[in-house]
Amino acid sequence: MSHTDVFASLSRFADGLVHPSVAEDPIHAARHKTFISANLIGGVAALALLPLYIALWGKTDVYVVAAFAWIAAQAPVALYLSRTGRFESAHLLLAVAFSALVGIVSGVTGGVGSVFLFWLILVPGEAALSGSRRVVAVAAAIAGATLAAVIGLDAASALPAPHATGISDWALNVVGLVGGIGYGALIALRAQFYQRHTENMAVLRDNRYRLVAENMSDIVSLHTQDGDVVFITPAVRRVLGVDTRSALGRGFFDHVHVADRPAFLKAISDVIAHRGAQSIEFRASRKDVDGGVPGYVWMEMRCQALAEPDPITGAAEILAVTRDISRRKRQEDELKQAREAAEAASHAKTRFLANISHELRTPLNAIIGFSEILSQPDVRENFDAEQHVQYAQLIHDSGHHLLQVVNDILDMSKIESGNFEIVAEPFEVGCLIENCRQLIGPAANEKQVSLSSETAENLPELVADRRACKQILLNLLSNAVKFSDPGDEVRIGARREGTRIVLFVHDDGIGIAEADIVKLGNPFFQADSGYDRRHEGTGLGLSVVKGLISLHGGSIDIRSVLGEGTRVEVRLPINCEAAAEPLPARNAPAPRAAIAPQPVEKLSA
DSSP: OOHHHHHHHHHHHHHHHSOGGGTTOHHHHHHHHHHHHHHHHHHHHHHHHHHHHHHHHSOOOHHHHHHHHHHHHHHHHHHHHHHHOOHHHHHHHHHHHHHHHHHHHHHHTTGGGOGGGGGGGHHHHHHGGGOOHHHHHHHHHHHHHHHHHHHHHHHTTOSOOOOOOSSOHHHHHHHHHHHHHHHHHHHHHHHHHHHHHHHHHHHHHHHHHHHHHHHOSSEEEEEOTTSOEEEEOTHHHHHHSOOHHHHTBTHHHHTBOGGGHHHHHHHHHHHHHHOSOEEEEEEEEEOSOTTOOOEEEEEEEEEEEOSSOOTTTSOOOEEEEEEEOHHHHHHHHHHHHHHHHHHHHHHHHHHHHHHHHHHHHHHHHHHHHHHHHHHOHHHHTTOOHHHHHHHHHHHHHHHHHHHHHHHHHHHHHHHHHTOOOOOOEEEOHHHHHHHHHHHHHHHHHHTTOEEEEEEOSSOOOEEEOHHHHHHHHHHHHHHHHHTOOTTOEEEEEEEEETTEEEEEEEEOSSOOOHHHHTTTTSTTOOSSOSTTOSSOOOSOHHHHHHHHHHHTTOEEEEEEETTTEEEEEEEEESBHHHHOOOOOOTTSOOOOOOOOOOOOOOOOO
């Protein structure tokens, strides 16, 4: 086994003798280990060398016995420290033993004139290794008491005559001086070891704290009463893009959003006033560094008063931990928007139920009422043929209205679930527009609304679902007529814009409020909603229109001014079969064409 292995084994053995109460503290554990090792080795050496000394010299003197007794006493003191962990008490026991040795040796080698008496200086010096002022004071008192005892016994001539050792006084003095210097050197080496070990541990602790601070995502800072920063961790660079030096003083505060600065200072003030923890959320500006996006980020700061002042400057009184909560804020905003959307959908469905109940009740009442009249023979006999036709027509119209409501609901359901199939085929746009104008003509004449067509010439054939395009135009035309007053004009037409065909419906009706334009096309929404609305409808027509346009790969643009009319333009690709959006998965929401809010503008006639 090499000498390195021997030292490693002895070191592990000494580690096992350290009391568990200090084993977790590297600095105190090293002090205990050194004390135990030095004194245990000295005690064992004394027991081993005493027989050798007797064998070589054949006799022992009083001071020799005292020296061996003191050295041997170090082993019990080391074991005492190992069993109890009382470092100060062990040093005091060693001071008593060493003072007793010095007193005995001095007493038999000349009393006050003995060179060994100067060894008492080493007693408080060795006690200083305990790191306790109390132990040093007690050790000095023990050394002083020993000195006083020697002086008193020497003055009273109570000390024995100088013992004949066979060694000259000169040699004895040399032994005393060399021994004192050697023992003092051992004490100095132990002190130097303690200091070096303490410094190394302090460096390791600093490195560990710095490693933690540099890798923390949260900013840890110390603030004065005014909010100035006296210490801040390097995390401020990753979060705000500024170095620690720039963040000191008012640097960190300067990054706080102006609107949030009063709340920031109030939190600092409340911590000082109430000595309790405070929490605040604020915005802070971030610079463009390390790939970060410049702008403002949301921060959360938790601060509390320090139990003791800052040990370095003494100025800091508040500890703060600040973290970036921008992601959490975005999630809160998303949850808020989702909640608002859910509430809006709930309100829309509530309005829909109110509207649909009205839309269903009115024609059903007509169907039931007129059918009951026609089913009674006594009443039917009093009607002429014209009245029979009129009642039958009313029943027919009411049934047709009910069918239209049900068809709208079914179409909207198919579009939302992705089950609406588009069958593209080429057809003439002009013929489709003229057919729609003729179908809506009677309703327009009844309301005394002028209905005209403005279709451009030489339009190419549109490859799309003819039935869906007809439904789009009929919905738009019926809305335009419904919301127009007598004498107003509704214009329907088509024109080409590049690779798209624009179908438009313009009217001079009541118009739509700017705030309602962005909501048009949402299921069940009606700009004129409520139980007292003047116009019938479920609010599903434009939703169906939007869905059909989206399935064709087109877009819709609505512009309106209250009291002046509305312009609706539908842009469809000439070949909708190639540009149409694929149907989404079953039960997935269908894509919807966006209706961008448009600025209010003056509509021309």
